[in-house]
Amino acid sequence: MPVVGMVGGGQLARMTQQAAIALGVRLRVLAGAPDESAALVCADVRLGSHESLADLLAFAEGCDVVTWDHEHVPGEHIRALEEAGVVCRPGSAALLHAQDKLVMRERLSALGAPCPAFAPVHAEDDVTAFAGKHGWPVVLKATRGGYDGKGVWVVDSAAEAAALLPELLAAGTPLMAEERVDFRRELAALVARSPHGQGAAYPVVETVQRDGICVEVIAPAADLDPETAAHAQELALRLAEELGVTGLLAVELFQTAEGVVVNELAMRPHNSGHWTMDGSRTSQFEQHLRAVLDLPLGDTATSAAWTVMGNLLGGEDPDLYPRYEHVMAHDPGAKIHFYGKGVRPGRKIGHVNVTGEDLERMRARAAHAVDYLRDPGSVYPEEREK
Amino acid sequence: MPVVGMVGGGQLARMTQQAAIALGVRLRVLAGAPDESAALVCADVRLGSHESLADLLAFAEGCDVVTWDHEHVPGEHIRALEEAGVVCRPGSAALLHAQDKLVMRERLSALGAPCPAFAPVHAEDDVTAFAGKHGWPVVLKATRGGYDGKGVWVVDSAAEAAALLPELLAAGTPLMAEERVDFRRELAALVARSPHGQGAAYPVVETVQRDGICVEVIAPAADLDPETAAHAQELALRLAEELGVTGLLAVELFQTAEGVVVNELAMRPHNSGHWTMDGSRTSQFEQHLRAVLDLPLGDTATSAAWTVMGNLLGGEDPDLYPRYEHVMAHDPGAKIHFYGKGVRPGRKIGHVNVTGEDLERMRARAAHAVDYLRDPGSVYPEEREK
Secondary structure (H helix, E strand, O other), X not given: OOXXXXXXXXXXXXXXXXXXXXXXXXXXXXXXXXXXXXXXXXXXXXXXXXXXXXXXXXXXXXXXXXXXXXXXXXXXXXXXXXXXXXXXXXXXXXXXXXXXXXXXXXXXXXXXXXXXXXXXXXXXXXXXXXXXXHOOOEEEEEOOOOEXXXXXXXXXXXXHHHHHHHHHHHOOOOEEEXXXXXXXXXXXXXXXXXXXXOEEEOOOEEEXXXXXXXXXXXXXXOOOOHHHHHHHHHHHHHHHHHHOOOEEEEEEEEEEOOXXXXXXXXXXOOHHHOOHHHHEOOOHHHHHHHHHOOOOOOOOOEOOOEEEXXXXXXXXXXXXXXXXXXXXXXXXXXEEEEOOOOOOOOOEEEEEEEEEOOHHHHHHHHHHHHHHHHOHHHHOHHHHHO | OOEEEEEOOOHHHXXXXXXXXHHOOEEEEEEOOOOOOOOOOOOEEEEOOOOOHHHHHHHHOOOOEXXXXXXXXXXHHHHXXXXXXXXXXXXXXXXXXXXXXXXXXXXXXXXXXXXXXXXXXXXXXXXXXXXXXXXXXXXXXXXXXXXXXXXXXXXXXXXXXXXXXHHHHHOOOOEEEEEOOOOOEEXXXXXXXXXXXXXXXXXXXXXXXXXXXXXXXXXXXXXXXXXXXXXXXXXHHHHHHXXXXXXXXXXXXXXXXXXEEEEXXXXXXXXXXXXXXXXXXXXXXXXXXXXXXXXOOOOOOEOOOEEEEXXXXXXXXXXXXXXXXXXXXXXXXXXXXXXXXXXXXXXXXXXXXXXXXXXXXXXXXXXXXXXXHHOHHHHOHHHHHO
């Protein structure tokens, strides 16, 4: 059986292990520490740094294919792996578009994909000039390294830009400006593409964000007209093809009055696809393995009318397990996925999927489970007062 | 998070790891060798023998609860663990009924559960005397240690008994006789029971055997009248309660013209429940963990009209992986579960689940997948001739 090496020991590698067990594929993870999420549940764990080429080369030895749990492996290291004959999926040329937002915007615009206006920022003047064309507010982004709302600033005025920019520029943060998109809601289109060129698309979902973090995913997106849904799927499949993605591609989208606009790309299993673990015939983790192994892709059909995923964020009390009892008794159908990570307020530490026929009921069930797991007092204030 | 220790490194422990990852529960396995099915995919593997009390005691150190991948741990060792304060689920008193068929028959008969006529066998005369009352053939069984048709002999005459018994008796094999049940088909009722006393029943399934090995499971059993189904579920729940089972209880049943008759018991995840991994809201592996941890039990509802499980038996060619390509391309919805075990002809090395609306189509899909994975020539004879 082939060995798939996944660089990174986070929850995506952890959940990939569940799919690897079923397929009999051997998953090897490169983790930074033995208590990382995936390192706790895999048999073949190598400790090392994803920023060290030596560690990466040693890790890749004996892997049939190497893939990624996150976007933080330096592009030059991935190119060096490729030059050393390591099969990297996705490869450096594709992955660059998920690592550098400016490169992504330039390429997508060249491909005619709908994007907000954007410009590189090297100085304070670049922001005011951009605002002169597109108006305030301006969305300022670090082109690399941001996640979950980190590395994004909404700048309302020249004064705010003047207050914010000197420190960022002095720190060498590579920056770009984007116009703020006036969107109705956020969607995500998740597709897989194999080296053979086979593509498969999951239903388009709605993602609900709070403070820059995805808190809820509704699969499929409610009241999405079939034309827009098909267009989003086709766009994601076309981008996977044009960028040469192998594995999963998640395209985060803004839905506007005119249609969809691309927000971000990720080339790995994605938070917006966690619902597939309980709501699709093929989980995104199995699909990613099939794609990077160049196996035929799995059925993306849903197994229920609706699946709602609630992200579980850490609360003040790190001792989560005693709260399982209430959640499981209250809702025997709620599927808990805990990542084994240390609990810190606001940190993504798991998710809960519920499936069924009545969307509003599903949303309430998922919310109840994650709210209670985070903080029982948020659901039952009288409990807090005791 | 609690630590669940599972004694045995087989495929049941392997698949329990998938459920443990989701719940964040730490699974520790006691394996006989590092290449056993579960040892290949778990982070916390202890090597040792399930027949060594010292190994078992060392293994149990630091486990919140100890459970079993198979029935082969000597009862006196389980009692010794319990006396040492180890929480064993199921406990020795319950498990004895899955370890010793004669004890099981005696207890079930006392409880009024439908059983075939039976008698202990200590000498050749016991078999002929039993046949005198119940007729030939007599089903002769080793009361301990049998599985997958091993340890079962159908004896057609006194001459056959005379030929078979001396060797078995000389080897000290504990034996019993049973009347052969004239059954229409075999069913299985899978339930879970927690220490709190909560019970949950899965739909009753049909199990199809060939040469004493289960080759197919149909969930739920087709054309089973609701009364018989409910009776089988109630019987299994009652037995779980009366025997003090904690964890899963699989009751293998014969369906006769008069109703159901108990064949065997197992107190662990069971082959007849593998369909739940893709066809139920709660897999039997998650359910077993919930039960032994005394957590509220999960929803046993089906997620499709039909799920068919095909057992994958080893063929002549051990190199299975290249055959994934055809199976996955032919049927993108077939869910492969491979156990990572060495491939030997006739050995259970995995299973395939398919779900959908049309039962005969599902059966054909599952059969195609497992037949092709075992031996492509069995599906496409022209391939063999090349």
